[in-house]
Amino acid sequence: MTAAAAAPRRTRIQQEKRELILEAALEVFSAHGFRGSTIDQIAEAAGMSKPNLLYYFRSKEDIHETLMQRLLDTWLAPLRELDNVGDPLTELRGYIRRKLEMARDYPRESRLFANEILQGAPRIKPMLEGDMKDLVDEKAEVIKGWMRDGKIVQTDPWHLIFSIWATTQHYADFDVQVRAVLGPDRDGESRFEAAAHFLEQLFLDGLRPRRKG
Amino acid sequence: MTAAAAAPRRTRIQQEKRELILEAALEVFSAHGFRGSTIDQIAEAAGMSKPNLLYYFRSKEDIHETLMQRLLDTWLAPLRELDNVGDPLTELRGYIRRKLEMARDYPRESRLFANEILQGAPRIKPMLEGDMKDLVDEKAEVIKGWMRDGKIVQTDPWHLIFSIWATTQHYADFDVQVRAVLGPDRDGESRFEAAAHFLEQLFLDGLRPRRKG
DNA sequence: CTAACGTTTGTCCATTCGGTCAAAATTCGA
DNA sequence: TCGAATTTTGACCGAATGGACAAACGTTAG
Numbered sequence: 001m002t003a004a005a006a007a008p009r010r011t012r013i014q015q016e017k018r019e020l021i022l023e024a025a026l027e028v029f030s031a032h033g034f035r036g037s038t039i040d041q042i043a044e045a046a047g048m049s050k051p052n053l054l055y056y057f058r059s060k061e062d063i064h065e066t067l068m069q070r071l072l073d074t075w076l077a078p079l080r081e082l083d084n085v086g087d088p089l090t091e092l093r094g095y096i097r098r099k100l101e102m103a104r105d106y107p108r109e110s111r112l113f114a115n116e117i118l119q120g121a122p123r124i125k126p127m128l129e130g131d132m133k134d135l136v137d138e139k140a141e142v143i144k145g146w147m148r149d150g151k152i153v154q155t156d157p158w159h160l161i162f163s164i165w166a167t168t169q170h171y172a173d174f175d176v177q178v179r180a181v182l183g184p185d186r187d188g189e190s191r192f193e194a195a196a197h198f199l200e201q202l203f204l205d206g207l208r209p210r211r212k213g
Numbered sequence: 214m215t216a217a218a219a220a221p222r223r224t225r226i227q228q229e230k231r232e233l234i235l236e237a238a239l240e241v242f243s244a245h246g247f248r249g250s251t252i253d254q255i256a257e258a259a260g261m262s263k264p265n266l267l268y269y270f271r272s273k274e275d276i277h278e279t280l281m282q283r284l285l286d287t288w289l290a291p292l293r294e295l296d297n298v299g300d301p302l303t304e305l306r307g308y309i310r311r312k313l314e315m316a317r318d319y320p321r322e323s324r325l326f327a328n329e330i331l332q333g334a335p336r337i338k339p340m341l342e343g344d345m346k347d348l349v350d351e352k353a354e355v356i357k358g359w360m361r362d363g364k365i366v367q368t369d370p371w372h373l374i375f376s377i378w379a380t381t382q383h384y385a386d387f388d389v390q391v392r393a394v395l396g397p398d399r400d401g402e403s404r405f406e407a408a409a410h411f412l413e414q415l416f417l418d419g420l421r422p423r424r425k426g
Numbered sequence: 427c428t429a430a431c432g433t434t435t436g437t438c439c440a441t442t443c444g445g446t447c448a449a450a451a452t453t454c455g456a
Numbered sequence: 457t458c459g460a461a462t463t464t465t466g467a468c469c470g471a472a473t474g475g476a477c478a479a480a481c482g483t484t485a486g
Contacts, residue, residue, distance in 0.1 A: 011462075011463095013453085013462080013463075014462090014463095017463090031332070031333065032248065032332065033246055033248065033249065033328075033331075033332065034249075035245065035246065035248050035249035036246065036247075036248035036249070036332070038442080038443060038444085039443075039444065039445085040442095040443080040444095048464080049464070049465060049466085050443095050444085050445085050465095051445085051446085051447090051464075051465065051466080052463075052464050052465070054444085054445065054446085055462095055463070055464075056463095058445095059444075059445075060443095060444070060445090089420065089421060092420065111331055114327075114331055114386075114387075115331060117386070117387050117389055117390050118246075118324055118327055118328060118331065118386055118387075119244070119245065119246065119249070120244065120389050121389045121390065121393070125389065125393065128389070128390055128393035128394070129393045129396075132390075132393065132394060133393060133394050133396065136394050137394075150422060151422070152420045152421070152422065153414070153418065153419075153420050153421070153422050153423075155411055155414050155415070155420070156407055156410075156411045158394065158395060159407060159408055159411035159412075160411065160415075160420075162380075162383060162384075162387075162391060162394075162408075163380045163383075163411070163412070163415060165383070165387075166379040166380045166382075166383035166387070167375075167376045167379045167380060169379075170375060170376075170378070170379035171375075173327075173330070173331055174327075174330050174331075174375075174378075174379070176330055176333050176334045176338065176341070177330050177334065177341055177345075178375060180334070180338065180341035180342045180345065180346060181341070181345060181346050181349045181350075181371065181374075181375075182371060183342075183346065194369055194372060195372055195375075197369075198368055198369045198372035198373065198376070199372075199376070201366070201368050201419075202368070202373075202376060202415070202416070202419060203415070203419055203420055204419045204420060204421045205366065205418070205419040205421055206366075206414075206415060206416055206417045206418040206419035207302065207305065207365045207366050207368070207373075207416055207417060208302060208365070208366070208417045208418055209363060209364070209365065209366050210366075210423075224432070224433095226432080226433075227432090227433095230433095251472080251473065251474085252473075252474065252475085253472095253473080253474095261434080262434070262435060262436090263435095263474090263475085264434075264435060264436080264437095264475085264476085264477090265433075265434055265435070267474085267475065267476085268432095268433070268434075271475095272474075272475075273474070273475090
């Protein structure tokens with residue numbers, strides 16, 4: 001934890017209203033990006049007037065920053081759970097499933113994050129180079145251990161993590177495209193089941209047919 | 214090809230200036246998104262005044278639309294090349310490599326596209342549900358044929374295509390994050406070589422160690 | 427040379443947007 | 457209950473932005 005300013009005292013109303021605003025802001029920011037969103041939109045989504053909203057947050061930037069700070073912890077949680085107990089392939093499969101569930105259950109968070117990265121991560125680059133890099137490096141070491149033990153194939157653990165991020169978050173970030181291509185038939189819940197099954201197969205065994213036995 | 218308005222006659226200068234503007238707009242839009250970009254920025258990047266730019270394009274929307282229309286063709290070109298001649302695994306490996314090369318050589322195009330999709334594809338949804346879906350469905354059939362022949366493993370061809378898109382475009386769209394995590398050491402050209410090698414391995418054989426022989 | 431056409435620019439306008447402020451309304455502790 | 461603190465709002469401001477327009481400038485065919 002980096003040094004944080006002492007948490008200011010807040011009344012009950014302040015806490016509730018701030019939560020309300022952050023929820024509304026997540027909705028709006030994730031749909032239109034930072035520059036594409038207006039304080040008025042957020043205020044309306046939160047059911048209050050613009051000046052009222054600005055009573056709880058100093059600025060639009062302030063809302064976004066608060067949102068991003070909370071998000072990063074949640075976002076990296078599945079990776080934090082990846083550890084050395086249990087069978088490596090099972091661990092990885094579990095990680096993939098958790099990430100895919102996050103894409104399904106928290107698509108707004110995924111898109112908010114994707115938006116920020118796409119714009120060059122102007123507001124969270126330090127966090128990426130700090131906490132995130134440290135965590136990924138740590139987990140890469142765990143994976144390297146599995147490779148040395150012959151539990152999984154020898155390959156690059158960093159790119160492995162990237163590929164898990166990419167394939168799972170794709171279903172949140174590129175949702176419109178996925179829907180457009182799959183069409184209205186194969187929609188709904190089954191999409192994620194099919195994705196989960198496919199990804200498991202891909203990551204475990206790839207595409208080349210195996211010899212029987 | 215859907216019905217297009219008859220191409221207006223243009224002078225030599227008009228053609229050149231329009232190209233100049235589109236190049237500048239690609240730079241600006243891909244970095245800041247549509248709403249995040251201003252006509253002034255584009256005009257400056259193109260080395261002309263705002264009213265001058267608006268002499269060549271009716272509006273900001275007009276520039277963006279023109280850009281997107283051109284982009285989609287280029288973007289789907291690698292998939293169009295995927296066909297039934299040659300060994301299936303070689304074909305797929307070639308497709309992955311071509312897509313990765315596009316992410317490396319045309320990151321701005323990738324990000325422009327990602328931006329549009331992230332915002333819900335307000336301007337190109339019809340194209341996604343039309344041309345793009347048709348092409349993907351067609352190629353999915355090709356892949357299904359390979360599966361029937363036992364050339365590749367039985368799985369979902371649509372999700373396979375998604376996973377190729379996701380993993381390759383990730384290196385363009387999430388470039389900042391990739392750099393942040395890999396750090397300044399493993400940067401430069403080698404990053405893409407490592408990615409190519411990793412993806413080839415992943416898609417062909419997955420992570421589970423193979424029995425020898 | 428000059429008239430017609432194509433190109434460029436300075437100026438201006440309406441709207442949107444982030445943010446301020448003072449006053450009104452409400453809540454809450456003593 | 458009453459006064460202080462908190463919350464809410466209407467009105468307003470300055471800057472940014474997309475775009476219009478007419479006048480000026482350049483080019484070229486006859």
